Amino acid sequence: MANNLLRSPAHASTIPFSRPPTPGAHPLQIGFCGLGAMGYFMARNLANSFKSQLPPLLVYNRTVAKSQKLLAEVGASAVKIADTLDQLATECDIIFTNLGNDAVVTSIYNEFAKALAQSPPTKVKIFVEMSTVYPTLAGDLDRLLSSFPHVHFVTSPIFGPPPGADKATLVIAMSGDYRSKKEVAFLLVPAVGRKVIDLGGNVEKAPTLKLIGNGMIMGMNELLAETLTLGEKSGIGQQTVYDLVKGKLRDISCSTSTGS
Known part of the structure; x- marks a missing residue:
């Protein structure tokens, strides 16, 4: 009997963290920025996986048609379209970004920072950067966001092609604040990927890998x-x-x- 009680879920070994604390009174609001070749599938899988447990995924893409396509595919119970990046930054507890290159990442996070400066967070907020960026940029983003109260930054680049994103078989590297990684890992596995590789607290390590x-x-x-x-x-x-x-x-x- 004891062995049965201690047995972990089938996917637990793919997440190198203990289970996050019991959720608070208010369910997490998750946001997603960047609906490109990989981001679209990841956002769709996140939305479908948690639509009965969390508020609709708040999505933003500069080309609004992609957000509208996702909304049409999964429905209003799973996805809501954000009008601005400010809305994503201020309304969400966890914000995922999957963008094209370092320049776009820098631009988007500067806009996030402006929004946070105008409306400083009063509770924990986690930004999760899933793009392929230079490690030094990850360090710059961490320093930028850490200047705001309650804000944490996690780097979480992904390994796998678009079909892997479609089927949620990606491998996810992750570095940053430990508690934040716990929250993020349990959202991403198995909804988005099949495994997390934990690379510690230095946010530059995951982009390096x-x-x-x-x-x-x-x-x-x-x-x-x-x-x-x-x-x-x-x-x-x-x-x-x-x-x-x-x-x-x-x-x-x-x-x-x-x-x-």
Whole structure:
């Protein structure tokens, strides 16, 4: 009996944190900024996962048509469209951002900061940056937001393509304030991703791992291109080499899964 009581949920091992405290009297208001190729699916999955437990997800995108498309897909019980970034920053307890590049991230967070300066938070507010940014920018954003009372910043870049975002199979790196990471991790797994990699309190660590991962993928792509070119030039043919590569990758996958 004791063993049954202590048994964790099936996905608990994918979240390296204890369960967040019991929610307060008011349910969390979650916001999402950036409905691009990845953000759209992540926002949709968040909205669908918590529509019976939390207020509708408040979404903002500079191209309003994308917000309207999401609203049409999931319904008003799951999504509400924010008119401005100020509304997102002031009304939400947790704000997720998934944006195109460092310049856009900087612009959006400067607007958040202006909104917070005009309406300082009276309770905990967590900003979660999920884009691919330089680690130094993450540090700058942390210093910017930490100047406001009750505000915390978490970096949470993601690994995976748009189909992975669609199917909620992403891997999520995370660094920042411990308590904030607990809140965020239990929102994201399994709603958005399948696993969280905890990288500690330094917000620059998660973006660093993301860049390392991207560098590895680019190197693998370059090696594959050179290998296929060699196959073609040698007269063996690209398809034959590609079939060999696929077979070797399958063998590695099988040996890893069986522990050999």
